[in-house]
Structure formats: structure tokens, C-alpha cells
Amino acid sequence: xxxxxxxxxxxxxxxxxxxxxxxxxxxxxxxxxxxxxxxxxxxxxxxxxxxxxxxxxxxxxxxxxxxxxxxxxxxxxxxxxxxxxxxxxxxxxxxxxxxxxxxxxxxxxxx
Amino acid sequence: xxxxxxxxxxxxxxxxxxxxxxxxxxxxxxxxxxxxxxxxxxxxxxxxxxxxxxxxxxxxxxxxxxxxxxxxxxxxxxxxxxxxxxxxxxxxxxxxxxxxxxxxxxxxxxxxxxxx
Numbered sequence: 001x002x003x004x005x006x007x008x009x010x011x012x013x014x015x016x017x018x019x020x021x022x023x024x025x026x027x028x029x030x031x032x033x034x035x036x037x038x039x040x041x042x043x044x045x046x047x048x049x050x051x052x053x054x055x056x057x058x059x060x061x062x063x064x065x066x067x068x069x070x071x072x073x074x075x076x077x078x079x080x081x082x083x084x085x086x087x088x089x090x091x092x093x094x095x096x097x098x099x100x101x102x103x104x105x106x107x108x109x110x111x
Numbered sequence: 112x113x114x115x116x117x118x119x120x121x122x123x124x125x126x127x128x129x130x131x132x133x134x135x136x137x138x139x140x141x142x143x144x145x146x147x148x149x150x151x152x153x154x155x156x157x158x159x160x161x162x163x164x165x166x167x168x169x170x171x172x173x174x175x176x177x178x179x180x181x182x183x184x185x186x187x188x189x190x191x192x193x194x195x196x197x198x199x200x201x202x203x204x205x206x207x208x209x210x211x212x213x214x215x216x217x218x219x220x221x222x223x224x225x226x227x
Contacts, residue, residue, distance in 0.1 A: 036218075041202075043206075043218035043219050044155070044204070045218065046215060046217070046218075049215065089155070097145070097208045098145070098157060099216060101154045102154065103153075103154050104152075104154050106152070
């Protein structure tokens with residue numbers, strides 16, 4: 001029940017395309033859902049985050065869609081660029097700062 | 112956002128030696144810090160929660176005598192890998208909670224440990 005399932009494991013997108021990464025959770029006590037971007041050899045950096053009281057949050061080219069009833073949330077990267085090539089992790093937490101991370105998605109954007 | 116600094120970024124040591132990794136919150140006070148371990152192409156695995164002025168709380172399966180954590184001040188937590196062996200080679204990442212944040216964790220740049 002503590003798992004966060006993330007898919008796909010890897011993703012290749014053409015420059016300018018839309019990258020979509022999905023996550024699903026079981027624990028209904030989770031109330032904070034961040035997405036992190038990680039480049040090789042670096043620590044994760046917060047990209048965008050959402051709470052269950054909204055169904056969508058947009059920041060620049062990055063959008064989180066949240067479906068509370070389905071217990072799913074997704075990251076959409078619009079107009080994907082080669083510089084977006086990285087590993088993306090979703091996470092979930094509930095009342096604490098102990099995040100449960102997804103397994104990661106390696107995104108490659110082709111020039 | 113808040114800045115968390117880790118040092119060293121890379122360390123190579125001989126088997127049997129101990130290695131200390133520092134995690135500092137540069138522009139905020141962090142009463143709680145977390146230590147993670149990440150294997151190549153894998154997700155982050157929480158090792159322990161470090162609380163300022165008290166003992167760390169270790170996750171199940173993490174050897175507390177192998178991975179010593181000290182959080183002596185509001186801006187510094189250290190992870191010491193004792194009697195390191197090649198299987199301890201990994202990427203270690205810390206994170207910290209800013210007192211003003213709303214659930215947001217700030218991560219350090221990570222420390223790559225290679226044990227020969």
C-alpha cells in the first residue's frame with residue numbers, strides 16, 4: 001500500500017512533442033505529490049508538485065494532472081526539448097516528509 | 112528554493128576504511144534531514160531520518176552500526192559509512208525540510224562513494 005507505481009520505465013520523444021509520465025498510488029492518506037527531475041550524477045530537483053484539492057497544476061511547460069478517484073497522477077511536458085532529457089521521479093507523502101518515490105522514468109528527447 | 116550542499120561529491124576509499132559525508136542546509140535551518148541511497152538507474156531508497164539533537168531513525172534493513180548518522184546542528188547532518196566494503200559503493204543523497212516549506216524537500220547534489 002506504500003508503493004507508488006510509475007510508468008513507463010523509459011520514454012523517447014521527438015523535440016517539440018509531449019512527454020507523459022504516469023504514477024499510481026494506493027494509500028489514500030497521501031496528500032502531496034511532487035515530481036522530481038534528476039540529471040546523471042546529480043541530486044533530484046523539484047519540478048512541480050500538487051495536492052489533492054486540485055485536479056491540475058501548470059508551471060510553464062510542465063503540467064500535473066491529478067485524478068483523486070483513480071488514485072493516479074501524471075506529468076506532462078509540453079514542447080519537449082533535448083535539455084529535458086533526464087530521469088523523472090514521482091513521489092507521494094502523507095502528513096510527513098517521508099516520501100515514497102516511484103521507480104523513475106528515463107526520458108530522452110531527440111533533437 | 113532552499114540550498115542543500117553535500118560534500119564530498121565523489122570519494123574513493125579502500126575497503127575497511129570509514130568515510131564521512133556531510134550534508135548542509137546553506138540558507139535555512141533544517142530540524143530534519145533524510146539520507147537516501149541510490150543504485151545506478153534505480154530509485155531513491157530512504158535509509159534514515161536524521162533529527163537534530165536526537166538519534167536517527169533507520170529504515171528497516173539499514174544497519175545503523177554501518178551507517179552512522181549525526182545531526183549535531185540545525186544546518187549539518189553527517190553520514191559515516193564505517194568499515195566500508197565494495198558493496199557499499201553507491202550514490203548517497205541527503206535532503207532537508209525547510210521550516211517555511213509546505214511539504215517540499217530540498218535535495219543535495221549527492222555523493223558518489225566508490226569502495227575499492
